[in-house]
Amino acid sequence: MHQHEDALRDDTSRAVLLDTFGGPEVLALRDVPRPRAGDGQIRVRVSAAGLNPMDWFMTADAETAARFGLSLPCGFGTDYAGAVDQVGPGVSGYAVGDRVFGAALSRAVADHVVIDADGDIASGIAHHTPDGVDDRTAATLAIAGSTASAALDVLGLGPGDTVLVGGAGGGVGVFAVQLARIAGARVIGTGSPSSAEYLRSLGAEPVAYGEGLADRVRDLGLGTVTAALDLHGTETVHVARELGVPDDRICTIAGQVDGVPAANGADSAPDALENIARLVAAGRLRVPLEATYPVEDIRVAVETQAARHVRGKVVIDLAP
Template identity: 40%
Template sequence: MKAVSYRAYGGPEALEYGELPDPRPGPDSVLVRVRAAAVNPVDWKAQAGYLAGMIDPVFPVIPGWDVSGVVVALGADTPEFQVGDEVMGYVREDFLSRGTFAEYVAAPVRTLARKPANLSFEEAAGLPLAGLTAFQSLKAARAGEGDTVLVHAAAGGVGSMAVQLARHLGARVIGTASERNHDYLRSLGAEPVTYGEGLNERVRAMAPGGVDVVLDLVGGVVKDSAEVTAEGARLVSITDPEVTGLGGRLLWVRPDVADLTALGHLAEQGVLSVEVARVLPLEKTAEAQRLSAEGHTRGKIVVTP
């Protein structure tokens, strides 16, 4: 099969495009013909070695954790799926090796759910990791109706999901973003606020009683954000261990079939949408990584075999 891989830690220049052996599904896995795979910041961070000691590589590594595609072969015990099923998944294992930037991936059934019928393969590929991160962050924060939720990096892949999910829960959402993304946040139901110097003062003006939930999706903001919280507020960060010292939760997103299935249902109901910013061919994965690392793209970057 055609795939993108790397044989040593490095940047986008370390990626190679070429032939690798087709994967074979284990007893509790299915073989998925990849139709689209989304790029996430964790892909190029893991590739650069930032997760060394947490998730170790088995070289050569095929990067990528997000996928949508079609089941083409079954493992020995996979009653959850049939050949021909359209699926999406956050296909993460406890080591780096068999990723989704390829024509095929052997995906454990614990990582997959059925693709929402109303989403394209490109949109569905952008849902699992970002959607699960937002969904599990809001659950960890016990966000609900009547809460005021402050979402940092609200226009990003995870942030835009968190805005939509929090609004669905009945929460008021204040989202930090650059000025150019304010109209986008308003379209999702958030009240935008510009990040940077003076942010706390702007948030206090919008929520004089303090915010009930803080979702840190960018890093380096939880300490300052704790100054604009109401009594009993809940803080969750996906990047900053300092949150635990403030009584909050550091969250590492997990593959979860029930959560991913729930996200799929919300997408089918029109509650949750996925914005796709760019679609590039698989052989241009290095360019896709560079675009992701620049951090200026709104929505998901997707590669297709």
């Protein structure tokens, strides 16, 4: 009997699945057949999965899900970190036991994910995790890090710049603020009044969002704002225009404004995530964690993340 139960465990795995699109209430942790790595693939034993707004946004309804190529039954979550536990034929550059992190579109919150060794975000992306970066931190890097990197590439920041970052305390903002500072720019970050000290800890000069933002930015006395990044909607775009920032030095990731460039993680440079991971390993970039949850508490974790008041990242633990 015990041997039979052990054999069943060897053939099964846990994954968070949706049988219908909707909010956190439709998420369920299920036992599923353990996937196997095929030709050109690796299987990763996931130890941590980071949450992003896109996770619940793209599974909220069938129409949105279809735009991302998702159908039911559907997995959940995209960022992951763990270790390779199976290598398929034809794969080079990975071995069993290698620590990796990356993205697997809407299927990362699972004990195992199968990744194409030379894939994209849909089929899966894997990068080697540097020594000195723990799995919880590595599990936060892929979506937010690549999005921030792509947006900053649009702006081309340097030591002479002062950049206004709207939504600076969120998951992407954590990376955008620090990467802008590493590039030599001065950063003004918008947030709630209660987030001021947190934004300062990231390297930004805090300013409260909302009506009168342009005047509050001027009152800081930091000189001319030369660039702007809107990580939440469009408020920062309109304020930046009011401050005289040209459209080609404004970037959005969530809202769209005619004449203003937008960026997403797919636009990032091929080496963007490796560079970010190296900065983390070197202690030059840190990723604050708002909270960690066991996978059994996935609904609570997503509710926390979806409230959009988190400072930093929310991570799901799947460690064996």
